[in-house]
Amino acid sequence: MILVNRETRVLVQGITGREGQFHTKQMLSYGTKIVAGVTPGKGGMEVLGVPVYDTVKEAVAHHEVDASIIFVPAPAAADAALEAAHAGIPLIVLITEGIPTLDMVRAVEEIKALGSRLIGGNCPGIISAEETKIGIMPGHVFKRGRVGIISRSGTLTYEAAAALSQAGLGTTTTVGIGGDPVIGTTFKDLLPLFNEDPETEAVVLIGEIGGSDEEEAAAWVKDHMKKPVVGFIGGRSAPKGKRMGHAGAIIMGNVGTPESKLRAFAEAGIPVADTIDEIVELVKKALG
Incomplete structure (x- = not known):
């Protein structure tokens, strides 16, 4: 953790x-x-x-x-x-x-x-499963296990954690980084911590349209990550220029588009799930 x-x-x-x-x-x-x-x-x-x-x-x-x-x-x-x-x-x-x-x-x-x-800000907080919760997430869906989660979305985080727990994979630490345009900690800031954590065997990265955090994370994964990473991108059907849910989830020009994020993940060898259930399947596959 x-x-x-x-x-x-x-x-x-x-x-x-x-x-x-x-x-x-x-x-x-x-x-x-x-x-x-x-x-x-x-x-x-x-x-x-x-x-x-x-x-x-x-x-x-x-x-x-x-x-x-x-x-x-x-x-x-x-x-x-x-x-x-x-x-x-x-x-x-x-x-x-x-x-x-x-x-x-x-x-x-x-x-x-x-x-x-x-x-x-605008985040659900952080939880190390069955140890401590500093946030607003429903603690009961987080069962101690092997997978770290970093997410821009609250609700998707809970769903992914519940699915991983039900599949017997469980989670180590889950960090909701927030969906605003300016946040204190990004995917790229947390990936090195999970990379060195002996309990975490894989990482699920739940991104959204808007901004370039996912692209920067993918570049870091490509160059440094020793553990498998599975991706998910929320808001892929959103029209350009329309804010979806979070203040940070807005596509401006070619920055922040689903295509840009999917391309970056593909280049980094990060498989991307289309559904929450598929996150579980991809993690299982990655862990062999």
């Missing part, structure tokens, strides 16, 4: 809000080690037995924190991520959708410069 395990100590930013409370409860019941929460003005409270602080700086002064998950409204979400990075938290999971793109451009660069890793 990569990035997170059952020992990962988690801070929840926006813990007192409806979403924050709901998902904190779900994460705790999965076994996630949540040590603190932050909501400005609510310091001194407890939510589900978790102490709440006014600032991230205050929380990390009282607790060792390895990762933060953010449930903060869009106008303040990028600043919340920056607050976590400035407090020295190494992994930041930004769930919030609809964050202004310029806010994200600024935040992504600064967080990188501070040495933290940002996942998201």
Whole structure:
């Protein structure tokens, strides 16, 4: 597995809000080690037995924190991520959708410069099966196994994980990187981690139309990847110039087209599934 395990100590930013409370409860019941929460003005409270602080700086002064998950409204979400990075938290999971793109451009660069890793925004988070869940995915569909998943889509991630689990293949770590035009971590950033992970035997890469992340990932796979990779591209029937679902899923000119992604995958020797069930068949074939 990569990035997170059952020992990962988690801070929840926006813990007192409806979403924050709901998902904190779900994460705790999965076994996630949540040590603190932050909501400005609510310091001194407890939510589900978790102490709440006014600032991230205050929380990390009282607790060792390895990762933060953010449930903060869009106008303040990028600043919340920056607050976590400035407090020295190494992994930041930004769930919030609809964050202004310029806010994200600024935040992504600064967080990188501070040495933290940002996942998201507009993502379902990260889960190491049967160890820890730092996100909003339905934990029960992730069974411990041999396959890593990196995905731009939430729902497709859950379906792929469920199919792999039902087939007895299971998953190691699954990372939902988010579907916005500007995100903190790309396919290409995570592939090297899975490449070196002794538990991961194959990787499923679930992409979408729009952007060039899939093409860049394919180039990396072609040059460096030692393990089999299986691909899937969502939104292949979308018309050009029309945004489909995610803000990042829009084709402009020849960049981001399904053809461009399929060609890149073919050149890298990545088989592409047309259906979720076919992902399972291709993984089985790749693992022999």
